[in-house]
Structure formats: C-alpha cells, structure tokens
Amino acid sequence: xxxxxxxxxxxxxxxxRLKNAGFDNELILARLEKSGVxxxxxxxxxxxxxxQQLVDNHNCSKPFYNIALVRIGIGILLAVISILIVxxxxxxxxxxxxSGIISALLWKKHxx
Numbered sequence: 731x732x733x734x735x736x737x738x739x740x741x742x743x744x745x746x747r748l749k750n751a752g753f754d755n756e757l758i759l760a761r762l763e764k765s766g767v768x769x770x771x772x773x774x775x776x777x778x779x780x781x782q783q784l785v786d787n788h789n790c791s792k793p794f795y796n797i798a799l800v801r802i803g804i805g806i807l808l809a810v811i812s813i814l815i816v817x818x819x820x821x822x823x824x825x826x827x828x829s830g831i832i833s834a835l836l837w838k839k840h841x842x
Contacts, residue, residue, distance in 0.1 A: 737767065737771070738771060740767075741762055741767045741771055741772065741775045742775055742778075744761070744762060744765065744767075745758050745762060745772075745775040745776065745779050746779065748761060749779050749783070755776045755779070755780055758775075758776050758779070759772050759773065759776045762775060762776070794837070794838055797834070797837065798834035798835075798837065798838065799834075801830050801833045801834045801837065802827075802830040802831055802834055803830070804830055805826045805827045805828070805829055805830020805831065805833070806826075806827055806830065808823075808826040808830075809822075809823030809824070809826040809827050810823070812826060
C-alpha cells in the first residue's frame with residue numbers, strides 16, 4: 731500500500747511539474763506513462779490537474795465581478811445624482827451608466 735501511495739505522489743508531483751512547465755494534457759499523459767506510471771493513474775492525474783486549472787481560473791475571475799459591480803454602481807450613483815441636480819439633461823445619466831459598464835469591460839480585458 732505504501733508503494734501505491736508513493737507512486738501516486740510521484741505521479742502527481744511529476745504531472746504538476748510538467749503542467750507548470752507549460753505542457754498540455756496529452757504530453758503529460760505520455761510522459762507519465764513513459765516514466766512507468768500505470769495508465770489509469772496517469773489519466774486520473776491529468777484529469778485532476780485539468781479540474782484544478784479550471785478551479786484556479788474561476789477563482790481568478792471572481793474579483794473581476796465584484797469590481798465590475800462597483801464600477802457600474804458608481805455609474806448608477808452618478809446618474810441618480812445628476813438627475814437630482816440637473817433634471818432637464820436626460821442624456822447625462824445615460825452617459826454615466828454607460829461609462830460605468832464600459833469601464834468594467836475595459837478593466838476585464840486588462841485583468842483577464
């Protein structure tokens with residue numbers, strides 16, 4: 731049982747090292763099989779590495795949505811203030827809301 735755990739740890743460490751080096755999943759699978767890891771374990775390692783990468787990408791995009799909502803909220807707040815101060819100019823609130831949305835989208839392109 732100890733050798734299975736050791737082989738599993740070795741496979742995960744090797745897979746993570748190859749993933750960090752920029753190799754794609756098929757090359758990682760081939761290298762693991764070439765180094766003596768059983769095919770089932772190699773497939774499991776590659777699948778878990780792919781899932782972990784998806785989770786990491788999702789966690790990286792969470793702050794964007796919070797900041798985007800803040801930027802859009804600032805645009806809406808400025809729109810409400812401009813309606814109260816200058817009620818005759820209708821296009822000003824539309825510009826503030828639109829600029830909040832555009833600011834959020836530009837920030838998304840910059841960050842992600």
